[in-house]
Amino acid sequence: MVELTILGTGAWIADAKKKRFGPSVLLKNEGKNILIDAPGGINYQLAHAGLVANDIDYIFLTHHHPDHTSGLIQLIGEMYITRRSAKSQLTIVSPEPQKLVRRILKPYKSTFDSIEKLSQFKINFKKIKNGAQITGIGLKETGITPCKLNHSKTNEDYGYRFECEGKKIAITGDTAYCEELVTLLSGTDVAICECSHVQKLPGHLTAYEAKTMSLFTKKLIPYHIYPGWDVKKEFKGFGNIHVAKDLERIKF
Ligand SMILES: [Zn+2]
Numbered sequence: 001m002v003e004l005t006i007l008g009t010g011a012w013i014a015d016a017k018k019k020r021f022g023p024s025v026l027l028k029n030e031g032k033n034i035l036i037d038a039p040g041g042i043n044y045q046l047a048h049a050g051l052v053a054n055d056i057d058y059i060f061l062t063h064h065h066p067d068h069t070s071g072l073i074q075l076i077g078e079m080y081i082t083r084r085s086a087k088s089q090l091t092i093v094s095p096e097p098q099k100l101v102r103r104i105l106k107p108y109k110s111t112f113d114s115i116e117k118l119s120q121f122k123i124n125f126k127k128i129k130n131g132a133q134i135t136g137i138g139l140k141e142t143g144i145t146p147c148k149l150n151h152s153k154t155n156e157d158y159g160y161r162f163e164c165e166g167k168k169i170a171i172t173g174d175t176a177y178c179e180e181l182v183t184l185l186s187g188t189d190v191a192i193c194e195c196s197h198v199q200k201l202p203g204h205l206t207a208y209e210a211k212t213m214s215l216f217t218k219k220l221i222p223y224h225i226y227p228g229w230d231v232k233k234e235f236k237g238f239g240n241i242h243v244a245k246d247l248e249r250i251k252f
């Protein structure tokens, strides 16, 4: 069984009205928990979904902006404090995962000393290459392909396409419209697609562009939503766009 949990549909700026959590998705397949992006406080949001940090087997990061990665230190810290078992490996997948983890642990050196010492468990790092299927991380029945998108000149950004049990799922990172996004979404059963605002924000999709992208997938779920616009009203009448609530689950 494949299960998706939309952990958070929000973006960098907190939404006092809608109370959206930061952008993050959990994919369950092959009995593994695969977390896509780790915004600040992610371990608390996982608890709302009935999970703790040690339940996570894989962390895929779309890019290294803080609204997608600032929860990593909390997750790794929780794994350390709760003495994650040496048998239970964690794999972090991103454009430069090892560099990122070393950098974020540095200010906490006196607390954690070093990543090797702090953990009884091992962290595997997998650096991604655009368009190259991700292999060698212990997922035998899940096809995963990263797709480089168009978000920031200083921060490489990817979407991931997962193929599990005959279902095709796309999860975008942050991105402006680009042809690669069309490729990523084409023929998918579900696309969890960034949609920041109705107005243009550099490096992001507008609601108008998300509507266009919904032509390429069976079901589009907007996320990475900034406050200040009526998402439901904007997508009313678009049958294959589903405005999900945080913590909503989709089973295949
Ligand atoms: Zn970003």
Ligand SMILES: [Zn+2]
Pocket (backbone or CB within 6 Å): 011, 012, 023, 065, 067, 068, 174, 224
């Ligand atoms: Zn973002």
